[in-house]
Structure formats: structure tokens, C-alpha cells
Amino acid sequence: MGATLRALRALVLLCGFYLLSLVLLAALAALDAAAFGWAPAAVAGKIAIVSLLLAVPIVRGMVMLRTPKGEGPAGIVVTEADEPRLWALVRELAAATGTAAPDTIVLTGDVNAAVSEEPRLLGLRPGPRRLYLGVPLLTGLTEARLRAVLAHEYGHFTGGDTRLSALVVRGRAQIGRTVGHFHAKADSKEAAERARQQQTAARRTAKGRKAKEIDTAGAGFTYRMMAAVYTAYAKLYMRATLSTARAQEYAADLAAARIAGRDATASALREIPVLAAAHGFYLESYATLGLPARRLPPRGQFFGGFGRMLTARAAELARLREKLPTQPASPYDSHPPIADRVARVEELPADGRGAEDGGPALALLTDPARTLAALEDEVLTDEVRQFERAPGWEPLLDSSMAVGLANLDTPLHRALAFHTQALPTLPALLTVIDEGQLWQLAQRLPLSEEAAAAKAEEFRERVRPVLRDSLQSMVLAEFSARSLLHWEFSWSRPAAARLPGSASDLDGEAGTEAALGAAVDAALADHPDTAPLRALLPPAPQPA
Structure with missing residues (x-):
């Protein structure tokens, strides 16, 4: 099956997600009509109430399938006047891949780069496009590797079936999001019911009466039942679109190799999982070290210390690059194993474009120190931003360990x-x-x-x-x-x-x-x- 046919199948399945909702609503309406026509009024009323409870999460699910405008990770919106070198690189790569440059660039606090749109007509018509670019990614990549990462992202939007292929990716994300909302709503109902029962138990205990055992088995039942139905359909969609999604990743890798170079692309693919693991370790062991003592690193160092750790642990990271994942993260992961992707890229002819070309990617920013400090204001919560700033990393460590040992x-x-x-x-x-x-x-x-x-x-x-x-x-x-x-x-x-x-x-x-x-x-x-x-x-x- 060709890429276009696979994408069209994904479109049909995505429409089927809406159709499933309509069928369920029609079945509930038919049940209500039969009840009022054949059952006693009291029984029919109870059936109608149950049907309404079931219909609410179905309607919510249909609304949830639409991607909210502006949804995305927190970060700093930078204009062309703010970051002229970064914007110039982004526009150059967009032109090289034959796609439109983003309307907005958002610098985020994670190890990721992604292009998103606010699509119309289920993604058949394009909308405003955003580039989310993680500052920790810029910290750990060379400019040549960053070019490969961005070319890969734009590669998702090239080819004759551009819009439908992008729809596959959006559909997978949106369906997963819908199921997640059902579970979140069920968890919220369960938590509210537990809190209500605990308050009742506390009142009974205060009066010297025996408190009833907490039982939340029925809380959120309708949402969990609908989640089970939609989860089954989501698995069907994931399986049907898996080959399309993974083929798109391979195609985007080839586009990146063509534009940024074979070696730079292979090196970037090796680097991303290493940087992701290193950044998780950095956040846990360094950046959030002082949270128990309600202290933060010096201003700008919450994200700024990541580069220093990467330099100090260069030998350790080099060993990680040689241990590429050989299996996908899950059976439904849209990304093929990194080892397979690297092998495919390295089979391409050498083109003389190296992974170290262009210097560190963070140097593309006009004032990296100012950006690192401003990012804290956008990413950290209001409560955490109120914590005291330690004068340095050693005092931060001392105060944190003192609190830990005291407790x-x-x-x-x-x-x-x-x-x-x-x-x-x-x-x-x-x-x-x-x-x-x-x-x-x-x-x-x-x-x-x-x-x-x-x-x-x-x-x-x-x-x-x-x-x-x-x-x-x-x-x-x-x-x-x-x-x-x-x-x-x-x-x-x-x-x-x-x-x-x-x-x-x-x-x-x-x-x-x-x-x-x-x-x-x-x-x-x-x-x-x-x-x-x-x-x-x-x-x-x-x-x-």
C-alpha cells in the first residue's frame, strides 16, 4: 500500500472515531425511546438518567478530539528581532525542505524540537505553524546537528502526500489525548468521592460513631467505561497507522541527511536519546537539588548548569552513544528504533558534511545567559520561583543535604x-x-x-x-x-x-x-x- 493510500486509510479511521461517538449516542437515544415506549414511567426515567450520564463523556470526547488553540509546552516566544541568527537558520532550512517557515518560534525547557499547526478541517487545510525548540537541545548540540534535527522536523511536511501524512501524526496524538482525558476525568471523580467519604468518616468519628470503609469503586465508572471503548478503537487506529508513521520518520531522516548531511544526521540521531537521558539526570540530581530546602540555583543556572554537566561527563556520555536502543519505546511508538534509523542513514554515501560544523548551537542565540534566565520565569511554577536563590552550587548542596539528613x-x-x-x-x-x-x-x-x-x-x-x-x-x-x-x-x-x-x-x-x-x-x-x-x-x- 502506498503512502497516500495509507494516509487516506488513517483519515477514514479518524473520521470513524467521530462515527463511533455518533453510533453510541444513537444507541443511547434508541434505548431511551424503547424505554419510554415499553417500560413503566419510573423505570424509563432511571434508564434516561443513566443514558444521560453515559452521553456526557461521549459528547465531551467529540469535543476533546479538537486540538485546543495555543496548546503546547511553556516557553519564550522569540521574534526575528530577538534572535536573528536562529530565525535565519530556521527560514533557510524551511526553504531547503520546500515547506513554509513557522509563524512563531518558542524556546522551551526540554530536550525536544517539534513543529505544530493549528489545522482546519481535520488537518486538510494548514493553519498557523509553531516551532518548539528546547534550549537544553541547543545546549547539547552543535549547529550542524541542530540543522539535521530541524530538517527532520520539516521533513514531516514534504512529499506529495504532505497534508495527509501530517494528519496521521496529528490523529495519533489527538486520539491518545482523548483517551487520556477520559481517564483523567474518571480519576478526578474518584478523588472527589474519596474526599467526600473521608470527610463523612471524620464527622462520624468525631461523634464517637464507627466510620464506614472508604469505597470509590463506582466513582467515575461511566468515564472509565467510555475510555475502554475508545481505547479499543485507539489501538485499532494505532496499529493501522503505525507503518505510515514509521515510514514518515524514515523519510524525514532521509530529508535531513540530504539537507544537513549524512554524518550530521546520524550523529544527531545518536545524540538525542543521550541528551534526553542526561537532562533527566541533571534535573533530578542538580537543578532540583535544593527544592527540599526551598532553594534554587543562582539565576540562569537552573537550565544553565546543564552544559557544565555535559562537559564534565563527556566520557560517560560517549559510552552511552554506542548503546543505541534496538527496540521501539512501545508497540505503538511512531518512531522506529534509533539503532535502525542510524544504520539506514549511515548506509548513505558520505558527503563530507561533518557533525561538528558550525560550533555550538547555543551560540545561535543573541544572549544565551539572558535567555536561560528568562526561561526560568516561563517554565518554573509560581511557587518555585519564590524560592530563595543560593549564591552558588556548593551552598545549594549543603543546604539541601542538611534538610535531607534532618529528615x-x-x-x-x-x-x-x-x-x-x-x-x-x-x-x-x-x-x-x-x-x-x-x-x-x-x-x-x-x-x-x-x-x-x-x-x-x-x-x-x-x-x-x-x-x-x-x-x-x-x-x-x-x-x-x-x-x-x-x-x-x-x-x-x-x-x-x-x-x-x-x-x-x-x-x-x-x-x-x-x-x-x-x-x-x-x-x-x-x-x-x-x-x-x-x-x-x-x-x-x-x-x-
């Missing part, structure tokens, strides 16, 4: 609290050890079946690693509470703890500080001795 809650903490029926503090744990009850306490830890069944020496060997990690954390928390602990920040490896007067780190590659390690080992020995550990601990503050 430490390990399995050992929970077992100790149960064992002593008191606050789980380090002095309390040392007292338990001195009283010879350490291994009875260890019995209260979450244990594997093997550990729970082990006896004497074997049991101690199995639980000692867990005890060691938790005890060391409790020691660090004690130093932190006395403001005697410092954390060494690094872009290339995990943070390292520094005790007063220490020359080596506790958690980094150099290993644990010998004195603390020996003291912890002594406390957890078969015949425990807490004296070395007590000698290392800072004295408790004296009351004023």
Missing part, C-alpha cells in the same frame, strides 16, 4: 523507634548497641526470606551492610546538626561529604574516611564496641 527516615530509624518507643536518635541507637540488643533490633528490619530464616552468624552477615549504611547516615546527620559537615560539589561524580579535619571524602571514589569506617565497623561487630564511634562524635551542645 532522615531509614528502615533502621523505623525499627529503632518501634524498639525503643522513642525518637530514633543516634545516641538511642548506641545505647541499644551497648545493651547488647543490636541483633534483636535488626530482626525488626525489612528482611528477605533468606535473611529472616538465617541464624546467628549468617544472619549478622546478611543484615550488617544495611545497618552499616544506616548507621553511617545517622553519624553524618549528627555532624550536620552541629553544622560541622561540608559537602563537596562535583559535576562529574556524586557529592562527597567532608568531616572536620578530613582529607578524604566519605562517599566519593576515594573511599570512606578510615577512622569513621573503623568506628562504624567496631559498633557493628559480633561483639560491638561503640567507644571509637563515640570518640569521633562532636560533643552535644550544652544548654544555655
Whole structure:
């Protein structure tokens, strides 16, 4: 089947999505008519109410299938006057691919580039077009690779079946969005019902009456039932359009290779999944590091630190580029495996256009530092933007780790609290050890079946690693509470703890500080001795 016929089939199936809704509404109307014609009035009224409840999500689904105007990721809208070099590149590539340049460029905070339209007549008529371009993508790509990425995006709109092929992609996204809305509505109904029942239970308890068990099984039932019907149809649509969507990705790759170069395109395909993984790690480990302490990195560094991490971890990222995914993300993923796409591009003749041509893509921006700062204002929530700005990354790390250690809650903490029926503090744990009850306490830890069944020496060997990690954390928390602990920040490896007067780190590659390690080992020995550990601990503050 040719591309045009496959796209036409997708159009028919998309129209069938609306037809399915109309058929369901007609069936409900027929049921109501039969009920009022043959059933008693009371029964007919109940059937009509149920039909109405079922009809509401169906009608909502038909409305949901339309893409809301202006929907898209948050970001900065930049004009040609703001970013002349970026706009010049975008217009050049649009002309080279034979498609219209976007009407708007939006700089976003994710690792992505996408072109969207606000289509008319189910996408048969074009509408205003937007280019969403992630600043982290610009941070990690060279200009040559960025050209390949943009040429790929525009490649989705080339060829004789341009409009219908684009419709396939839009249809897949819109149907998935519709099903998602049904589930979201059902979850909302369930949450509201749970809150109502909890309030009722609280009132009954306050009056000394027994509260009923919370039961939300029926909440959102009509929405979940409609979601099941539409999900079945969505799977049919996804399967029918999968070959079209993946063929379009291959065609867009070839367009990118023709315009931006074979090597640049293959390199960009290798780079995108690596950058996506690296950016997820950066957000979790660096950018949001201070959120528990309600602190943010210095202004502009929430996104700006990503480039510094990429530079520091260059060798690690190079190894990731050699491990390309060989399977699609899901059976319905419109993108073929990256390894297959790279192999197809690299089979093309060499053209002499390299992946390193043109320098870093971030340099296309007129003032990258200003853009990185302005992006925070658009992407971060109102609440987060009110957080205090740390003067640097090391103070941010120190405050974050201090909050984390102050709220430490390990399995050992929970077992100790149960064992002593008191606050789980380090002095309390040392007292338990001195009283010879350490291994009875260890019995209260979450244990594997093997550990729970082990006896004497074997049991101690199995639980000692867990005890060691938790005890060391409790020691660090004690130093932190006395403001005697410092954390060494690094872009290339995990943070390292520094005790007063220490020359080596506790958690980094150099290993644990010998004195603390020996003291912890002594406390957890078969015949425990807490004296070395007590000698290392800072004295408790004296009351004023």
C-alpha cells in the first residue's frame, strides 16, 4: 500500500472515531425511546438518567478530539528581532525542505524540537505553524546537528502526500489525548468521592460513631467505561497507522541527511536519546537539588548548569552513544528504533558534511545567559520561583543535604523507634548497641526470606551492610546538626561529604574516611564496641 493510500486509510479511521461517538449516542437515544415506549414511567426515567450520564463523556470526547488553540509546552516566544541568527537558520532550512517557515518560534525547557499547526478541517487545510525548540537541545548540540534535527522536523511536511501524512501524526496524538482525558476525568471523580467519604468518616468519628470503609469503586465508572471503548478503537487506529508513521520518520531522516548531511544526521540521531537521558539526570540530581530546602540555583543556572554537566561527563556520555536502543519505546511508538534509523542513514554515501560544523548551537542565540534566565520565569511554577536563590552550587548542596539528613527516615530509624518507643536518635541507637540488643533490633528490619530464616552468624552477615549504611547516615546527620559537615560539589561524580579535619571524602571514589569506617565497623561487630564511634562524635551542645 502506498503512502497516500495509507494516509487516506488513517483519515477514514479518524473520521470513524467521530462515527463511533455518533453510533453510541444513537444507541443511547434508541434505548431511551424503547424505554419510554415499553417500560413503566419510573423505570424509563432511571434508564434516561443513566443514558444521560453515559452521553456526557461521549459528547465531551467529540469535543476533546479538537486540538485546543495555543496548546503546547511553556516557553519564550522569540521574534526575528530577538534572535536573528536562529530565525535565519530556521527560514533557510524551511526553504531547503520546500515547506513554509513557522509563524512563531518558542524556546522551551526540554530536550525536544517539534513543529505544530493549528489545522482546519481535520488537518486538510494548514493553519498557523509553531516551532518548539528546547534550549537544553541547543545546549547539547552543535549547529550542524541542530540543522539535521530541524530538517527532520520539516521533513514531516514534504512529499506529495504532505497534508495527509501530517494528519496521521496529528490523529495519533489527538486520539491518545482523548483517551487520556477520559481517564483523567474518571480519576478526578474518584478523588472527589474519596474526599467526600473521608470527610463523612471524620464527622462520624468525631461523634464517637464507627466510620464506614472508604469505597470509590463506582466513582467515575461511566468515564472509565467510555475510555475502554475508545481505547479499543485507539489501538485499532494505532496499529493501522503505525507503518505510515514509521515510514514518515524514515523519510524525514532521509530529508535531513540530504539537507544537513549524512554524518550530521546520524550523529544527531545518536545524540538525542543521550541528551534526553542526561537532562533527566541533571534535573533530578542538580537543578532540583535544593527544592527540599526551598532553594534554587543562582539565576540562569537552573537550565544553565546543564552544559557544565555535559562537559564534565563527556566520557560517560560517549559510552552511552554506542548503546543505541534496538527496540521501539512501545508497540505503538511512531518512531522506529534509533539503532535502525542510524544504520539506514549511515548506509548513505558520505558527503563530507561533518557533525561538528558550525560550533555550538547555543551560540545561535543573541544572549544565551539572558535567555536561560528568562526561561526560568516561563517554565518554573509560581511557587518555585519564590524560592530563595543560593549564591552558588556548593551552598545549594549543603543546604539541601542538611534538610535531607534532618529528615532522615531509614528502615533502621523505623525499627529503632518501634524498639525503643522513642525518637530514633543516634545516641538511642548506641545505647541499644551497648545493651547488647543490636541483633534483636535488626530482626525488626525489612528482611528477605533468606535473611529472616538465617541464624546467628549468617544472619549478622546478611543484615550488617544495611545497618552499616544506616548507621553511617545517622553519624553524618549528627555532624550536620552541629553544622560541622561540608559537602563537596562535583559535576562529574556524586557529592562527597567532608568531616572536620578530613582529607578524604566519605562517599566519593576515594573511599570512606578510615577512622569513621573503623568506628562504624567496631559498633557493628559480633561483639560491638561503640567507644571509637563515640570518640569521633562532636560533643552535644550544652544548654544555655
